[in-house]
Amino acid sequence: MKRKPISKKLRFEIFKRDNFTCQYCGxxxxxxxxxxxxxKSVKNKGTNDILNLTxxxxxCNRGKGAKFLNxxxxxxxxxxxxxxxxERKEQLELTIQWREELSNMMKFQIDLVEKEISKYYKCxxxxxxxxxxxxxxxxxxxxxxxxxxxxxFSKYFNEDDPDNFExxxxxxxxxxxxxxxxxxxxxxxx
Numbered sequence: 001m002k003r004k005p006i007s008k009k010l011r012f013e014i015f016k017r018d019n020f021t022c023q024y025c026g027x028x029x030x031x032x033x034x035x036x037x038x039x040k041s042v043k044n045k046g047t048n049d050i051l052n053l054t055x056x057x058x059x060c061n062r063g064k065g066a067k068f069l070n071x072x073x074x075x076x077x078x079x080x081x082x083x084x085x086x087e088r089k090e091q092l093e094l095t096i097q098w099r100e101e102l103s104n105m106m107k108f109q110i111d112l113v114e115k116e117i118s119k120y121y122k123c124x125x126x127x128x129x130x131x132x133x134x135x136x137x138x139x140x141x142x143x144x145x146x147x148x149x150x151x152x153f154s155k156y157f158n159e160d161d162p163d164n165f166e167x168x169x170x171x172x173x174x175x176x177x178x179x180x181x182x183x184x185x186x187x188x189x190x
Contacts, residue, residue: 003042006053011036017084018055025060032057051081109142110134116146120153121165129169140176148175
């Protein structure tokens with residue numbers, strides 16, 4: 001069987017997975033030169049599949065040649081690799097789930113602000129307005145944004161003149177900022 005080259009990216013991924021440690025003797029880089037070893041040799045129809053590759057120091061890899069160092073150690077290495085791959089998959093799935101939950105939480109918070117605004121004026125916020133609210137929530141927190149909406153609309157919005165709706169919306173960010181500065185001044189004793 002003809003040997004296929006192992007890409008630098010795959011080589012680096014194997015080294016990372018194995019903590020830059022020879023899986024046969026336990027020595028680590030930079031104390032030894034590391035190579036990628038085929039657990040089942042290319043000569044014995046081994047592939048470049050990630051489960052057939054492991055980190056080996058130069059001495060262990062060159063010493064073993066085309067044979068297994070021992071059947072049990074090869075099996076153990078493959079089991080460890082499979083376990084690690086499964087753990088990575090689970091972590092990736094959890095990360096995706098966490099991002100979805102964050103996105104849902106942000107949508108919920110923006111909807112709360114929209115609901116608070118609708119107490120003063122019934123309308124659907126544009127995507128641009130929702131993005132601005134998201135930015136304010138990220139910067140000041142949901143409680144502060146809700147409080148600032150109430151202050152702004154109580155002070156600047158007049159039901160008889162719905163044209164000032166945008167003016168009241170535009171004031172929310174400034175109110176958030178001023179309240180934050182006032183709080184910091186009180187905390188610093190200024």
